[in-house]
Amino acid sequence: TREELDEKAKSNWKKHMLPEKNDTDSIEQDIVHHTITTLCRGVYNIDKLAMYQATAHSVRDRLLEDWNCTQEALHKENPKRCYYMSMEFLIGRALDNALNCLKVKKNYKESVNNLGFSLEDLLVEEKDAALGNGGLGRLAACYMDSTATLDYPTWGYGLRYQYGIFKQIIKDGYQNEMPDYWLNFDNPWEFPRTDIRYEVRFHGYVATKMNEKGESRMSWEGGDKVQAMAYDVPIPGFDTKGCGNIRLWSSKPLNTFDFDSFNAGDYERSVSEQTNAQNLTSVLYPNDNHLVGKELRLKQEYFFVSASLQDIIHRFKRAKCPWKDFPDKVAVQMNDTHPTLAVPELQRILVDVEGLEWDDAWDIVTRTFAFTNHTVLPEALECWSVPMMEKILPRHMQIIYDINLFFLQKVERDFSPDRELLKRISIIEETSPQQVRMAYLAVVGSHTVNGVAALHSDLIRKNLFNDFVKYYGPEKFINITNGITxxxxxxxxxxxxxxxxxxxxxxxxxxxxxxxxxxxxxxxxxxxxxxxxxxxxxxxxxxxxxxxxxxxxxxxxxxxxxxxxxxxxxxxxxxxxxxxxxxxxxxxxxxxxxxxxxxxxxRVVIFGGKAAPGYYIAKLVIKLxxxxxxxxxxxxxIKDMLKVVFIPDYNVSLAExxxxxxxxxxxxxxxxxxxxxxxxxxxxxxxxxxxxxxxxxxxxxxxxxxxxxxxxxxxxxxxxxxxxxxxxxxxxxxxxxxxxxxxxxxxxxxxxxxxxxxxxxxxxxxxxxxxxxxxxxxxxxxxxxxxxxxxxxxxxxxxxxxxxxxxxxxSSDRAVRTYAEKIWKLKPFKVGV
Ligand code: GL9
CATH class of the missing domain: 3.40.50.2000 (Glycogen Phosphorylase B;)
Structure with missing residues (x-):
């Protein structure tokens, strides 16, 4: 690390860490340089796409400069940080946004012109980063824009799907879906972190073991492991040196090999294990406000949560603070219930791995997490069957049972012994098979729960979470109306x-x-x-x-x-x-x-929007x-008094x-x-x-x-x-x-x-x-x-x-400021003024 370098080496580093210049001549030089070295092309075979890529790379260089300054300052000062966990980030295109944030658009326009292209033509060459379904994912993107702009030390965590939301094609009036393989060309807006990798386990069994202190602890063993590798997406703030980040996880095979099958002559099978691992983060589930309950989705959720928490804990441990200070250094916002497994996962790490007592660990967990609910539609509320969870995450299932048991005991003791109430408020729904109610788990594991508009927050206090409001009191349930950047x-x-x-x-x-x-x-x-x-x-x-x-x-x-x-x-x-x-x-x-x-x-009546591929009635609406x-x-x-247009493949760029x-x-x-x-x-x-x-x-x-x-x-x-x-x-x-x-x-x-x-x-x-x-x-x-x-x-x-x-x-600035003040207890952290 830097601390280990001697003074001379450090000053050599400093000497060469000069800021990029933003005059048109320097910009042109950079674009040409990237054309040759990054793309291996030249004036004889440059086209719009290549020119876009070279331009994007030169802008990325400028972003990474700010990115590094920000991370270095954060590393030194170690202020409290917030992590926004979201299975979806619907970012859209990045180039125009970056040019505006860095205030270099005018010069880029001129430079691109001088090199024989028009900036407007290049902007539309960029593929949308469409790692989300709709409002929920777009909200996460707007919030990242605002946390960066307001200098809140906040990172997003998410998944790097190889297929974003499908492309919609209209044929004979019907919706058809095509895969969106958006990473076909090089993506200048992500930075692969080949050195940042964590292992994630599935299946296996639970054993009892002695820890270092000689105490008996549960241990999750065996099963299959995959690797999570980080990709960083820099998020520029508007007119600030600070630069935010979204860290997206991609699944990779562990470089272990199934030697049993290999030795048995089944090479194909030992390779297929590897492809399976990669498939984990291939595809975004294309459902809006609707739960499908697929095993692969549950695995995605755990993979996401496990990698993110390992990364957060790794960073926390560098500062050598005691565990009880964790919530003073880390706030985690769960965007809907999709990341709720983070609650039992952190509890598991603290108790099983770090050897904390259950109650101390639970105190840390519940001071760390907060939860945003985004819907009241019953069909959208996540419930996972207990048998499925037992199979994939056996230790988590035990922990959820324990969380529920201690919770229900407290409700019974401190509040009401009413059996009906206890049944209603239980994290486990007694259906056949039993189900884990993820929204309830999220409420129990969080210090604050918020709805996304005044009416919505009222409705969840009155209906969905009514028993919880009575038990915890109303202060835990607040409203933060959504915003846009x-x-x-x-x-x-x-x-x-x-x-x-x-x-x-x-x-x-x-x-x-x-x-x-x-x-x-x-x-x-x-x-x-x-x-x-x-x-x-x-x-x-x-x-x-x-x-x-x-x-x-x-x-x-x-x-x-x-x-x-x-x-x-x-x-x-x-x-x-x-x-x-x-x-x-x-x-x-x-x-x-x-x-x-x-x-x-x-009148011109314009429609646009995607239907979930399995949503028959919604697809008939498109046809009609x-x-x-x-x-x-x-x-x-009717003399042009009425026109109707269904715009296909509605996405962020079309919305603009x-x-x-x-x-x-x-x-x-x-x-x-x-x-x-x-x-x-x-x-x-x-x-x-x-x-x-x-x-x-x-x-x-x-x-x-x-x-x-x-x-x-x-x-x-x-x-x-x-x-x-x-x-x-x-x-x-x-x-x-x-x-x-x-x-x-x-x-x-x-x-x-x-x-x-x-x-x-x-x-x-x-x-x-x-x-x-x-x-x-x-x-x-x-x-x-x-x-x-x-x-x-x-x-x-x-x-x-x-x-x-x-x-x-x-403005999402207002929304984010409210989250920071009321929930995250976070202060802006300004770098390099
Ligand atoms: C949603 C709500 O339906 C919207 O009303 C809300 O504005 C957004 C953001 O809070 O969240 N909840 C939800 O599941 N979706 C929403 O848009 N759907 C998706 O985008 C997946």
Whole structure:
């Protein structure tokens, strides 16, 4: 290590550790240098992809400089750190973000130009890092951006999947899935750490052993081992020397060999063990808000947790602090229940390996972990069968039983001996086979539990965790409303609006102090400002219209109202209700006289989103949207008053083009089902209005921007149970307007109606669980209000300005600061000023 080097060697090091220069000439030199040495190419065979790679490498050099400074300073000072454990990080592209953070974009643009390319062309060569499903993974990425920007000493831990979320292809209107082998080309944004490897065990048995102190301890032995190797993804902070990190684990075979099979002449088998090990981190499970319960997934979760904790403990031990100080040096945030095995794993290490007493160990564990819940949907709550866990993680299963036993004994002694309560609150569910309720394990193992929006946090206190709130008291259960990074979601993705805001407010401080957007309010009535504002929106709509024309060959009118719903396709998000209303609009347009038709507000309805490959009903919704689009877009009689577009393969990079282009975006989940939502925040930040239900973060957005600037409809969350109950016993009420639409579909207007039978049945025979029939009428009414409001452009522009101006609260900087202060007890750690 550095400490062992003599003074002369150290000064030699210092002499050569010069910062990279950012003048255009030096940048050009670096790019050319990387072209030759990293890519082994030259002026005779350079192309866009290679040029992107060389450029990316030169930017990476600059990041790594900051990365090293930050890690060195952290190593020396050893402040408390936070680890954000997440099975998903939906990062998207890195180059543009890095250029903005380092404040070198202007010079890079010029340098790339001087070398015969355009920076804009290079940016789109980059593949998205799509190691996540949707909101949950994107939230983790936004939080890493904010912890880096605010200089909080925080690392993300995750898995390096070789296949990210699948590519969606639309064929005959149906979703098809293609693997996303994103690491086909070299990835300049990850740094392989061939020296950082840990062993992870599965299966095996539990034995009793003497430890060094002569005490009897349990020991997990035998079984199979795989190796976890680290890949570091540097996360630049905006305008700071500090650089964050996400450490992703990749499974590798241990370099041991099955000599028994080898000697028995079964070479193939001894090799296949190795491939099995590698397969562990191959693929991200493509489910959103839905548990599949596959053995490989459980293995992924343990692999992730085990490697991360070994790494954290290794770092902790370097400082030689006593174990009881662990929670003063380490905070771990569990992003949903996916990392919950970290609780029994840390307990196991402390008791079995380090020889601590159970209670001392448990005290350390529960002062270290905190847990974020992201959903109330029962089908999304992780439960693992006890037999499966016993097989794969025999020692952990014992520890979970013990955690549960001691917990239930305490509840019984200190709180209530009620058998029903004890059964309800138990970590083990007494089904056949028994199940481990991971959310309960996470609650019991954490000091703080948070929901992700005010309504959601209320609901989990009232329902899912009600018994725990009564037992522990309410302080353990808090709310931290989600946030989004204004750097990616405005500064980077909407340059025209960024420049207008910066010019108007006189500086770009708003990018790190989003509350400053309030300053726009005083221009909301200013006609010239409104015009400039509307012009930006039009530019962004043209950018999207061009994309649609180029990629889908559909012509849309940029002056029409752009009405957008992009998110995972899920019944609770009710894309079905949206397309039903579009069909209603279409039928109404068709009935109009030519004169009336002229008077309508033209609309472009845009959908996007992936359905989980096994989610049959969600996939039928995609088919219905595309079938309806086919008919509507080709019906000349409605004079382009309505267009429907399903944008395939919605991802972070597409969102960066789509979000700035909305007039209206829809967030129309059944009240009480969407924990928070974060795309709602992105759209409003970019001056798009919301058409939404009284659900998730819509409610707080409404409070912040004012109810006159948002279109809300539908029943409230606390009415939902009663309505469902009534529907069950008294049947549905299908409104005439909804019936018109059902009849049209069943009458074959959008192709073979038998295709859509199962979808329609979710309404009529399925009891309409998501209350589409209940909300449909008020939904249509609110659409009319939207149209009428859009006619008066001054009114609309003012609302749009007020939307952006009121969004300060939804910066992920605010969210992360709250986590740091209330949960992690973490202070910023500034390097190299
Ligand atoms: C989710 C919720 O459904 C969203 O409402 C919430 O905004 C995000 C982030 O807190 O978390 N929970 C969840 O399982 N997903 C969410 O988006 N789905 C995935 O992305 C996997």
């Amino acid at each position: 204004p750097r990616r979601w405005l500064y980077q993705s909407n340059p025209a609006l960024r420049d207008l805001i910066t010019k108007t407010l006189g500086s770009e401080d708003w990018a790190t102090h989003l509350d400053l957007l309030q300053g726009l309010k005083k221009y909301a009535d200013d006609a010239a400002f409104q015009d400039a504002w509307a012009d930006v929106k039009l530019q962004n709509k043209k950018r999207l219209a061009d994309w649609i024309k180029t990629n889908m060959n559909i012509t849309v009118n940029p002056h029409a109202l752009f009405d957008i719903q992009v998110k995972r396709i899920h019944e609770y998000k009710r894309q079905f209700m949206n397309i039903l209303s579009v069909i209603y609009r279409y039928k109404s347009l068709k009935k109009m006289s030519a004169e009336d038709l002229e008077q309508q507000v033209p 949207i595309n079938s309806a689009a086919d008919v509507i877009n080709n019906d000349v009689s 083009i789509i979000v700035p282009a909305s007039d209206i975006s829809q967030h129309i989940s059944t009240a009480g089902t969407e924990a928070s939502g974060t795309s709602n925040m992105k759209f409003v930040l970019n001056g798009g209005l919301i058409l939404g239900t009284v659900d998730g973060a819509n409610i707080e957005i409404c409070e912040q921007i004012g109810k006159e600037n948002i279109f809300m409809f539908g029943v409230l969350a606390d009415a939902v149970d009663d309505i469902r109950h009534n529907q069950k016993y008294h049947g549905l009420f299908i409104d005439a307007s909804l019936q018109v639409v059902i009849d049209a579909i069943q009458g074959g207007e959008f192709g073979d109606p038998s295709v859509f039978g199962p979808l329609i049945n979710t309404l009529t025979y399925g009891g309409d669980y998501y209350l589409i029939s209940t909300d449909f009428k008020s939904y249509l009414q609110e659409h009319t209000v939207v149209d009428d409001t859009f006619r008066d452009r001054a009114v609309w522009n003012k609302k749009s300005i007020m939307c952006t101006a009121g969004m300060g609260f939804f």
